[in-house]
Structure formats: C-alpha cells, structure tokens
Amino acid sequence: xxxxxxxxxxxxxxxxxxxxxxxxxxxxxxxxxxxxxxxxxxxxxxxxxxxxxxxxxxxxxxxxxxxxxxxxxxxxxxxxxxxxxxxxxxxxxxxxxxxxxxxxxxxxxxxxxxxxxxxxxxxxxxxxxxxxxxxxxxxxxxxxxxxxxxxxxxxxxxxxxxxxxxxxxxxxxxxxxxxxxxxxxxxxxxxxxxxxxxxxxxxxxxxx
Ligand SMILES: Nc1nc2c(ncn2[C@@H]2O[C@H](COP(=O)(O)OP(=O)(O)OP(=O)(O)O)[C@@H](O)[C@H]2O)c(=O)[nH]1
Ligand SMILES: O=C(O)[C@H](O)COP(=O)(O)O
Numbered sequence: 674x675x676x677x678x679x680x681x682x683x684x685x686x687x688x689x690x691x692x693x694x695x696x697x698x699x700x701x702x703x704x705x706x707x708x709x710x711x712x713x714x715x716x717x718x719x720x721x722x723x724x725x726x727x728x729x730x731x732x733x734x735x736x737x738x739x740x741x742x743x744x745x746x747x748x749x750x751x752x753x754x755x756x757x758x759x760x761x762x763x764x765x766x767x768x769x770x771x772x773x774x775x776x777x778x779x780x781x782x783x784x785x786x787x788x789x790x791x792x793x794x795x796x797x798x799x800x801x802x803x804x805x806x807x808x809x810x811x812x813x814x815x816x817x818x819x820x821x822x823x824x825x826x827x828x829x830x831x832x833x834x835x836x837x838x839x840x841x842x843x844x845x846x847x848x849x850x851x852x853x854x855x856x857x858x859x860x861x862x863x864x865x866x867x868x869x870x871x872x873x874x875x876x877x878x879x880x881x
Contacts, residue, residue, distance in 0.1 A: 689782030691803050693731040695750075696768050697724055697741035697789050704790070710871045721745070723868060724789040728753050731787060733796040735803065740772040765837045777830040786825040790868045792876050798863035802826050809855040814864035815842045824864050828854075 703720035739750035747757035814824035836844035849856035
C-alpha cells in the first residue's frame with residue numbers, strides 16, 4: 674500500500690520521530706547514596722558529567738527532551754541542541770508525567786526515557802531500545818539487579834502509567850500487562866550499569 678493511502682492517523686504516527694526523554698535531578702541533590710564516599714562538590718560534578726555523557730549519546734540518535742528543575746541542566750541541554758522543559762511538579766515520576774503530557778500534545782511519537790546516570794551507555798544501546806520487535810509497545814531496560822528501570826521505551830507518550838522507584842522493573846511490567854500491551858525486558862550492559870552506590874564506582878575506571 675502506498676504511504677499516502679494509509680488512514681491519516683496512521684500516517685501521523687508513521688512520520689512521528691522518536692524522542693529521547695532524560696529526567697535530571699538537580700545536580701546538587703543527585704547521587705545522594707554516594708555521600709559516604711564523595712563530598713557534595715564531587716557528587717555534583719559526577720552528576721553533571723554523567724548527564725553530559727548520556728546527553729551526548731542521545732543526541733547522536735534522536736531528538737532529545739530534558740526535564741529538570743535545575744537551570745544548569747536545562748542550559749546544558751539547550752547548548753547541546755536538545756529541548757528543555759522546566760519541571761513544575763518536583764519528583765522523578767511527576768516530572769516525567771509532565772514531559773510525557775507535553776510530548777503527547779506535540780506528536781504521538783515513540784518516547785525513550787533514559788536515566789542520566791549510565792556511564793557505559795552508547796548510541797547502539799539507544800538504537801536497540803528504539804527498535805522494538807513487532808507487537809511490542811513497552812520495553813524495559815533493567816538495571817544489573819533486575820529490580821530497577823534504567824530506560825523505558827513507550828510506543829507513544831500516554832501508553833503507560835509510570836512507576837519509577839523501588840521495584841520499578843516489575844511494576845512497569847505489571848502496568849503493561851494490565852493495559853494489555855506487548856512488553857519486553859532488555860538486558861544490555863550500557864543500559865544496566867547505573868551509578869547509584871559506592872559499589873558501582875569501579876565502573877568509572879573502565880571508562881577512564
Ligand atoms: N527531573 C527529575 N529527575 C529525577 C528526579 N529524581 C531522580 N531523577 C532522575 O531519575 C534518574 C534515576 O535517578 P536515581 O537513580 O534515583 O539517581 P539520583 O536521584 O541522582 O540518586 P540518589 O540521590 O542516590 O537517589 C536520573 O536520571 C535522575 O536524575 C527528580 O526529582 N526530577
Ligand atoms: O528504577 C528506577 O526507578 C530508577 O532507575 C531509579 O532506581 P534507582 O534508585 O535504583 O537507581
């Protein structure tokens with residue numbers, strides 16, 4: 674069938690370019706679980722560098738939207754050519770919900786939510802997350818423990834209730850099942866290795 678012979682609503686979805694959505698906690702508040710081994714300035718610097726890395730990888734792959742209440746993070750996003758959204762409802766899930774609402778109004782394009790603390794992330798990881806198998810509308814990149822969600826692909830912005838927080842991998846799977854959506858869990862090192870606790874810090878050496 675010719676492209677222009679498709680129903681109009683399908684055409685819009687087929688044209689819609691995916692967006693990578695990066696939530697960023699204020700740099701000075703992030704990485705609080707490293708407080709026992711790094712002072713405030715070092716944690717802030719680390720959070721800033723991790724975000725810069727994720728942003729650079731994401732920009733190679735798709736349009737990017739950053740949601741944050743940190744003006745520096747928003748400025749860094751704009752300087753890299755990304756869209757920036759000031760968070761009005763503080764918190765991981767509320768900020769993402771705000772961003773998804775905006776994306777849903779812009780276009781019903783696929784969204785890939787990616788954590789800003791993935792030191793081994795590369796563009797291939799992101800491309801893999803943006804290529805779901807037929808019939809799959811939700812893809813979850815689990816953390817190494819299989820408990821958290823480090824990246825979440827959504828076929829469109831309003832498809833799933835967000836459940837970031839402890840046990841989010843299982844919670845996102847449950848939400849997908851409840852909504853009758855095809856769902857896959859992906860395990861790739863670049864997506865799985867986040868940097869949360871002191872035991873994760875040796876990852877940085879492998880990037881040195
Ligand atoms: N916009 C926004 N992003 C958040 C918020 N809280 C967490 N995030 C982001 O969500 C992703 C996962 O966060 P966490 O792994 O909990 O990282 P963190 O909050 O820096 O680490 P801890 O302070 O140790 O909990 C990262 O991209 C964070 O920047 C928030 O309140 N607002
Ligand atoms: O799974 C999640 O909700 C996020 O990745 C945050 O989880 P974490 O606090 O274990 O990093």
